[in-house]
Amino acid sequence: MRLDYNLNLTQEQKLVMTQAMQLSIKLLQMSTLELKEYIDKEFSENPILEAQYEKNQEEAKVQDRINYKEMVKYFEFDNYGSQSYSNYDEDSEISPFTFISNKKSLKEYLHEQIIDTSQEKYINSICDYIIENIDERGYLPVSLEEISKEINISMELAEDALNLVQSLDPPGIAARDLKECLKIQLIRRDFKDENLFTMVERELENLADNRYPVIAKEMNISTVEAQALGDIIKTLEPKPSRGFYTGEDTKYIIPDAYIRNIDGEYFIIMNDTVLPKLSVNNMYKEIIQEEKDKEATEYVKEKLNSAMFLIKGIESRRSTLYKVLEKIIERQKEYFDNGEDYLKPMTLKDIAMEIGMHESTVSRAIKDKYILTGRKTVRIKDLFVTGIQKNYSNEDVATTNIKKKIKELIDEEDKSKPMSDQGICDVLNAMQYDISRRTVAKYREEMDIKSSSKRKRF
Structure with missing residues (x-):
């Protein structure tokens, strides 16, 4: 085997991304908030940069009209003016009322309710421990066995504390799974029909798919009764933490x-x-x-x-x-x-x-x-939307308008005989829209609308 070492000169074209090009692409796809955060970071790290913010004229006018000292005088009758704001700088953009209230989280709300209960401090401290283990959905993902071992208490005491936490608002809090969450809410709303609890225990999967004839057969009740029970269960909250502050701040949209x-x-x-x-x-x-x-x-x-x-x-x-x-x-x-x-x-x-x-x-x-x-x-x-062509013209119709027509047809349908995807397709084709059944199904799912079998009312 012979090895040769040679020098070859070749010419080729290729694009090399410079630092400036990479940064330009990175900045281009940032939202306004992301870009602002990036600029603030660069400004703090680069002493060469100088940054000057322009105050929105309308905001400036509003701020100029606000006199916080004068506002405090109106609240003095209710002790809001007991704190002195004599040293408050009127040119400052910080209002003293900024510090009056904070967002209350779900866990803070639960802790406050525990304090109000007439229980021993020892029980309250166990309840506080359980509350701290509740996840962002409002469920308790930790078993009672783990809790009893971790804080060295009896299972009986752990169960008593859990029952106390589950009696708090919002209903269904600290449940260990969906079934328990729904059952707690039924009990709190004073429902006594055993069929409701049976449906929660055994038929949730069928209920999710609106398979009421199947549920009726398995529970030995009529389809109408099964649907009535299902309607009650669907009013319950599967996520007890909904509506409470869980630590995530609201993201505001800033138009570009x-x-x-x-x-x-x-x-x-x-x-x-x-x-x-x-x-x-x-x-x-x-x-x-x-x-x-x-x-x-x-x-x-x-x-x-x-x-x-x-x-x-x-x-x-x-x-x-x-x-x-x-x-x-x-x-x-x-x-x-x-x-x-x-x-x-x-x-x-x-x-x-x-x-x-x-x-x-x-x-x-x-x-x-x-x-x-x-x-x-x-x-x-x-x-930016795609279009569907009308049969009688070369005009394209935006998919958003097609979706709107599909939703209108479903809203107006006879719920005892809901329209199938093929039925909707036939109606749209009669209106000269060139659309297939598969496309109708795709748009319906994008709008989070259930299939005809799941929309049916008995």
Whole structure:
């Protein structure tokens, strides 16, 4: 075997992603909140950057009108003014009323109820321990055996404490499974029909699928009776924690742009008030020009490049989104004029071709972004819909409008004889919509509407 070592010169084309390109793509797909968090992080780490927030003029006017000292005077009759706010700075944006109340979590609510019960402190402390083990759904995922071993108490004492916790509000709290949760609620609502408890114990799977004839046969009752019992069970809450604060904050939508109709013409106003205006600190430019300290100069150059990449990336994100919105308004003018019924089919490819960009760029540009129209806040992605052609014309109808018609047909159907997917398909075909049964089923499932067998009423 012979080994040869040779040098070969080859030429090839390939795309290398620069740091600036990578950052630009990363910024493009961020939502406004994500971008704000990213800018705040960069600002804290990069001394070159300077950030200045612009206060929304309307918000500023509202804040100027609020005089918290005057407001306190109105509450003095009820001791709200007992605390002195004489040192309160009127120019500060922090209101003293910000600190009056906090969100109360489900566990805090349960702990407070335990304190109000006339039980021994020892029992209360066991109840508190059980409450701390309740999960985000409101269930107790830990067995009583584990609890008794962990805190070294008898099973009898653990059961007494659990019964006390399960007697609290909301009904069904601290249940160990769905069946127990539903049974606790039936008892709390004073239902005594044994068939209800039997259905919960044995027929939940059939109940979920509306198989009332099967349930009736197995329980030896009529189908109508089975359905009546099922209706009661479906009013119960399978997730007792629903409606309570469980530690997750509400995520607010911040529109990236406002679409305004001025004298019949639509204008795009980018929402620049949320993000700060970034600039470079001039003091650091002098360090580069003087070049007295080599290490300091290199550090400043690195941070300066990072700052410039960020500033350019944000501007590129803004201009790309603006171009996309311009073309959307051109294509969907009737939608902005008249509402959802006039939404036309539109794809990422359509917009990408018109602005001379790749589909993936448009997809990133609209990801998690919203616009505020004259009617409501709209997710930009929801304006991109496919279409179904009408048989008598070349006009495409947006899938959102087809879904709306499917829902209307189901809402108006005879519930004792609900329409099948094929039946809905036949009606739509008679209305000249070119649609298949499989597509009807797909749209129905996307709208979370049950099949005809599960919608049937006896």
